[in-house]
Amino acid sequence: MSDSSSFSQQAWRRLKRNKGAMGGLIVIGLAILTGIFAYFMAPDHSPYANEMVLEVSGQKPGFRIKMLAVSKPQTVERAGFFNRMLYGQASQYTFIPLRSYTVQGDTVIIQKYVDEATTAEERHMTADPRIVERTYWLGTDKFGRDILSRLLVGIRVSLSVGCIAVVISLSIGIFLGAVAGYFRGWVDELIMWLINVIWSVPTLLLVFAITLALGKGFWQVFIAVGLTMWVSVARIIRGQVLGLRELQFVEATRALGYSHLRTILKHILPNILGARDGSGCQ
Template sequence: MKQENGSFSQIVFKKLRKNTLGVLSFSVIVLAGLISIFSYLFAADKTENANRQDLSIAYAPIGYQQKTIEIPLPNYEGKMHFADYFFGKKIDSEQISITSYKINKNEVEYVPYLGNGLSGEPIKVDISAWTKYDIKPQDIASKFIYTKTYLLGTDSYGRDFYSRLIIGTRISFLIGFIAVFISLVVGVTLGAIAGYYKGKVDDVIMWLINVVWSIPTLLLVIAITLAIGKGFWQIFIAVGLTMWVEVARVVRGQFLSYREKEFVEAAKALGFSDMRIIFNQILPNVVAPVIVISAANFASAILVESGLSFLGIGAQPPTPSWGNIIKEHYSHIILGKQHLAILPGLAIMLLVLGFNIFGNVLRDIMDIKN
């Protein structure tokens, strides 16, 4: 048997680097994490939730280009603030699709695009709409009239589909992160107490675990969501409160095994408190299986959230979520514009597959028998 040098984490990292599937799956997870944090840096529409609508270009095809004029609104600020790169920018200008324009001395005249190749009547806008914000007249044509490119076309409301898809990554990734965090806090705590103290404490906790375990996950999430309300944070809490059972069962089993070990008996003989033995002596030995379960729970949380959003009780519009994007456009699988439903479905599949493969790889390389 080959002896490996270094700490357990170093050995795991070395094995992970040599595993092609592990590296690829981890890369997918890291990429999704970066996109979820810096969504608005990657998105073309940097407004909050990428919710800038233009019905005249609804269902535009992939790669569609449209000449656009931007007219400042009363709350116009122009530049983006630091927080806007993380949470999106408030809509402070009106973007109008046009077919042509003409700039005169005191006004800007444009012909609006009505969709389906149709043009409207010319509209004149006083040039003060820009100059009152210290915008020079010569800058209007170069900075406020331009051709927008929609990489993945637009959705049913004329919103940039690429931007909606990118920002939707944040919901799916955060639901996994927060749900797993909640499940770890609840599951590790209850599992550790049940496994260490045994007896009646273990009986009560196991009764609770069995009750929760017997209820279908999706049904339980729906019940909790209906009880605490629909919304962004509510769905995180609801999913997290249904995923702690498996963690608790595994931690309990590990604690039942380790509490009989010699090092635990030695710690008791030295007068260590129960909390110190639980958290300092036993818990570090349980980390490996908990990490593997967390990776699997990440994938499950993403699927549950997508299902709830599809049913309309997850993230609420206009907040983009891969689940509610599919809900809005699933009929187009047979009516045309299939990419509006297929792309978010592929994104869910890729991220879930990444977490599942990564969890399996971790399970294998953390096995001390290998």
């Protein structure tokens, strides 16, 4: 490789030649942007897209209905830009699905939508009734929540699980794999025994067990998934380290009196990512 071309530039050129990888990168990029601005894109911008209208539960995609927006008795504070981007904005209205309505002075008489075959008449005092039309493009769930909104907001949860779980699994797997491959002997046997034990337990069952032990919550799920993915990483790293530890540049670090930690972190692990000059050492 020439001096003018860096390792990252070479990797980027290889990535651009792979159409499948570039397509995947575009999809991931769009998913990240959608996850960041989910509350601005979602029809339901309430926290966790959790606005329930039980009367329209279980509707098919494309369901459309008019609703009367009734102001809530308590004041809802207006969220700032970043706060809304992170947590959404609670609605200041309660929405009542309608079949029809008429206005008589300061009173709006509505035929409330209960289900496909049932209506109920209600009267609301309001000088200026606020009627909105909603379209549920992907339908509603059994609680009357907009599935499209929950899908958009759920993207950030899926991406968080993937990223954090991978970081946890890589950290544990690289550490244990490098230690096992470098020191060998009883250390290698102990770590390989642990890997075989973890690998013998079904992954889904192990995730359930760790989640029950840690309790409910997003972070517990992240940790549980991460703690079950490190075994394959550790085996791969161990095999690579076993091949590199006998090479001359590793022997040179021992002759120079470098510590085991420096040898592993600065000389072995960087070479596992790929040799820059094809020789297997830097």
